[in-house]
Amino acid sequence: MAANIFITDERIEGDDTENEDADADGPLAGRTVAVKDNISTKGVATTCGSAMLEEYVPPYDATVISRLKEAGATIVGKANMDEFGMGSTTETSAFGPTDNPAAPGHVPGGSSGGSAAAVAAGEADLALGSDTGGSIRCPAAFCGVVGIKPTYGLVSRYGLVAYGNSLEQIGPFGETVEDAAALLDVIAGPDERDATTRDAAPDGESYAAAATGDVDGLTIGVPTELLEGADEDVVDTFWDAIADLEAQGAEYHEVSLPSVEHAVEAYYVIAMSEASSNLARFDGVRYGPETETETEGNWNETFSQVRKDGFGDEVKRRILLGTYALSAGYHDKYYKKAQDARAWVKQDFDEALSEADVLASPTMPVTPFEQGESLDDPLQMYLADANTVPVNLADLPAISVPAGESDADGLPVGLQLVGPAFGEERLIRAASALEFE
Amino acid sequence: MSDDAVNPEAVRHVAELARVDLDDEEVEAFTGQFADILEYFETLDEVPEVEREAALTNVMRPDEERDSLDREEALRNAPETEDGFFKGPNVS
Numbered sequence: 001m002a003a004n005i006f007i008t009d010e011r012i013e014g015d016d017t018e019n020e021d022a023d024a025d026g027p028l029a030g031r032t033v034a035v036k037d038n039i040s041t042k043g044v045a046t047t048c049g050s051a052m053l054e055e056y057v058p059p060y061d062a063t064v065i066s067r068l069k070e071a072g073a074t075i076v077g078k079a080n081m082d083e084f085g086m087g088s089t090t091e092t093s094a095f096g097p098t099d100n101p102a103a104p105g106h107v108p109g110g111s112s113g114g115s116a117a118a119v120a121a122g123e124a125d126l127a128l129g130s131d132t133g134g135s136i137r138c139p140a141a142f143c144g145v146v147g148i149k150p151t152y153g154l155v156s157r158y159g160l161v162a163y164g165n166s167l168e169q170i171g172p173f174g175e176t177v178e179d180a181a182a183l184l185d186v187i188a189g190p191d192e193r194d195a196t197t198r199d200a201a202p203d204g205e206s207y208a209a210a211a212t213g214d215v216d217g218l219t220i221g222v223p224t225e226l227l228e229g230a231d232e233d234v235v236d237t238f239w240d241a242i243a244d245l246e247a248q249g250a251e252y253h254e255v256s257l258p259s260v261e262h263a264v265e266a267y268y269v270i271a272m273s274e275a276s277s278n279l280a281r282f283d284g285v286r287y288g289p290e291t292e293t294e295t296e297g298n299w300n301e302t303f304s305q306v307r308k309d310g311f312g313d314e315v316k317r318r319i320l321l322g323t324y325a326l327s328a329g330y331h332d333k334y335y336k337k338a339q340d341a342r343a344w345v346k347q348d349f350d351e352a353l354s355e356a357d358v359l360a361s362p363t364m365p366v367t368p369f370e371q372g373e374s375l376d377d378p379l380q381m382y383l384a385d386a387n388t389v390p391v392n393l394a395d396l397p398a399i400s401v402p403a404g405e406s407d408a409d410g411l412p413v414g415l416q417l418v419g420p421a422f423g424e425e426r427l428i429r430a431a432s433a434l435e436f437e
Numbered sequence: 438m439s440d441d442a443v444n445p446e447a448v449r450h451v452a453e454l455a456r457v458d459l460d461d462e463e464v465e466a467f468t469g470q471f472a473d474i475l476e477y478f479e480t481l482d483e484v485p486e487v488e489r490e491a492a493l494t495n496v497m498r499p500d501e502e503r504d505s506l507d508r509e510e511a512l513r514n515a516p517e518t519e520d521g522f523f524k525g526p527n528v529s
Contacts, residue, residue: 059510195496265478276455283456285525290516300456302526308458316457317467320448321474323455337481343489379473 004098005117006077007037008045014073026072028186033068034118034127037078038085039170040159041065048161049081049093049111052282052310055289062159063194064128064170064187071186076124079114083312084279085130085163087111088138088381089369092314097371102144103411106368109142111135112173116143119173126183127173132164133267134363134388136171137400141363141414144402146180146431147173151421152395153198155184156191162278164271167392177401177432178211184424200422210425211432216249218430221356223257226387230365233408238362241403241415241434248433255352255359259344260390266341267389268382269325269334275315276322282310317378342393349394353420358430361387363400363414387416397424401431443472 014028035041038048040058042065047053061069068075082092090113091097100108101121108117112129116139119127129136131149140147148171155170162168170187174180184207190197204210220242227235242252284290284306311319325334352359365386374381391398396418403415415434419427445464448471452459459467508521517524 056514059506059513192498259484262481262484265481266484268474269478269481280456285515285517285523287514288516299526299528301458303456304453304458307456308460311457313463313466316452316459316463317470319455319457320451320467321471324451324471324475325478327451327454334478334481337484339489340487341481341484343487344484347487378470379477382474382477 003101003117003121004080004096005114005121005123006034007047007049007080007095007114008078010044010077012041012044012069012075014069014071014075024072026070027182028068029072031073031126032076032124033073033183034077034079034115034124035065035075036081036112036115036127036129038081038130038161039064039128040161041075041078044078046078046161047095048085049083049095050310050312050315051094052289053287054094056287058159060159063156063191065159067186073186077118079112079118079127081114082111083315084161084275085111085132085135086275086314086318088134088384089374090114090139091371091375092312094312099371100143100368103142103368106370106411107142109139109364109368113139115173116140116145116147119143119145119175125175126179128170128183128187129173130160130168130170131392132168133271133392134385136173137363137388137398137414137416138385140173140400142368142412144412145173145175146177146402147171147400148180148184148424148427149391149398150184150188150424151200151397153196154188154200154397154422154424156194156197158191158193164274165278166274167267167271176435177399177428178208181207181211181428198422202425204425207424207428210428212429213433213435215245215430215433218245218250218358219356220245220250220252221255221352221359222252223260223352223359223361224254225257225260226361229386230362231367233406234362234365234367234413237404237406237413238415242360245430245433250430250433252360253356255356257348257352257390259341259348262341263345263390263393264382264386266338266345267385267393269338270342272318272322273326273335274322276319276326279315279319282307284310314378345390345393346395349390349396349418357419357426359418361416362403363387363416367406367409367411367413391418396421397427399427399431401434403434443468443475
């Protein structure tokens, strides 16, 4: 199987002299970046992994793209992804699956699978993904690279094609923690085009400068609920990584987050509800695709036909379930309860982080699935997101860093560290300790 | 599509609300999957009522005139346009 990392291979030169904004001496001059295909690039197709947007060429750049260009980076292509970010394997892409360079024959994780695979395969130095419920951390863990999901509001979402606005953030991938942090330095910061961004500059010189590996005196909370559902060999690898941090001066204690038992259902109700609203805009009028069928006089039929042809199964599933959850008579039962669960999750994390500097768990409870293994049972796929979705519900930052390989199958295992809001430097410092042997 | 009775008619009804045409095989597959997923969502009933303290701040900017996307650019991705407008299907 071909790697199929990119949907569009076009290069966008940041240090091109034709680009006035570019800076040949910028912090990312000479560095290559793969960009997830739901981040708008002016003049370069942005498909979201969907047939619906196969021909769509944005007339403007996302804020993160303008910042990449200004920093002198070279974009090497638009990376494959689960359709509209909906999936954990990159298999729901309308452009075919991506192989995992770190574990051939297995999925790279998702939804930012192409981005993680690009870094793992050396096709790009760095990559941008987006994380609505784990879509950066899951592929980082599966491909053995580093991925950061920033605090909600640290990075502008202007130009990110929306799936679940209240949950998602754009974030960086790198081969090392310092690399990923250096990309975060470029994309982070307030943007008048995204009113949810906050001015939260790093305390130190930069995020990259925080990658010191110093964990002396760091207290790590380990939520027992996030170990319960994980495979034994994943848990073993996780504890080895904790022992490594302990040997460098960190301490750990177990904590309990009872609310996370309800995080997956709360996440899916909220994400699907937001998706049903966000994806209503794809009706074939403003972005294509061309309608083949001429329906006589009823525009609803025309829209329904375009959406039947343009969306894949997982996207239809989420739009329908979201429409249902928001419909009269069910809103209080599903959406309102999910918002209660979200507030509860936030409280639990705040409490646990008042007694620990960071919280640690396996990023994914399993090692990478084999290609094709998991497509038939959507609910089982959703449950694999148990450790990542609580972080999005709580709006907190998290990093996934390689913890080692599973003893059972030799496949990559990721360690997730979660910190307080805008505590990215602490996560970067702690995660980088695993890279210094 | 109440929780104990996810049936094909209910799936078709929601699909109509969402403006997504489904063929028979999709209706059949979704009926089974939605029953499983909604049963799982039922566990939200166990969530206690939670005091939500949203620390929200309004973010305002001055209401000043500024350039926007020009019309040609805005229309470039549309399959059909007419006289500088998007052209949609007929409204009956």
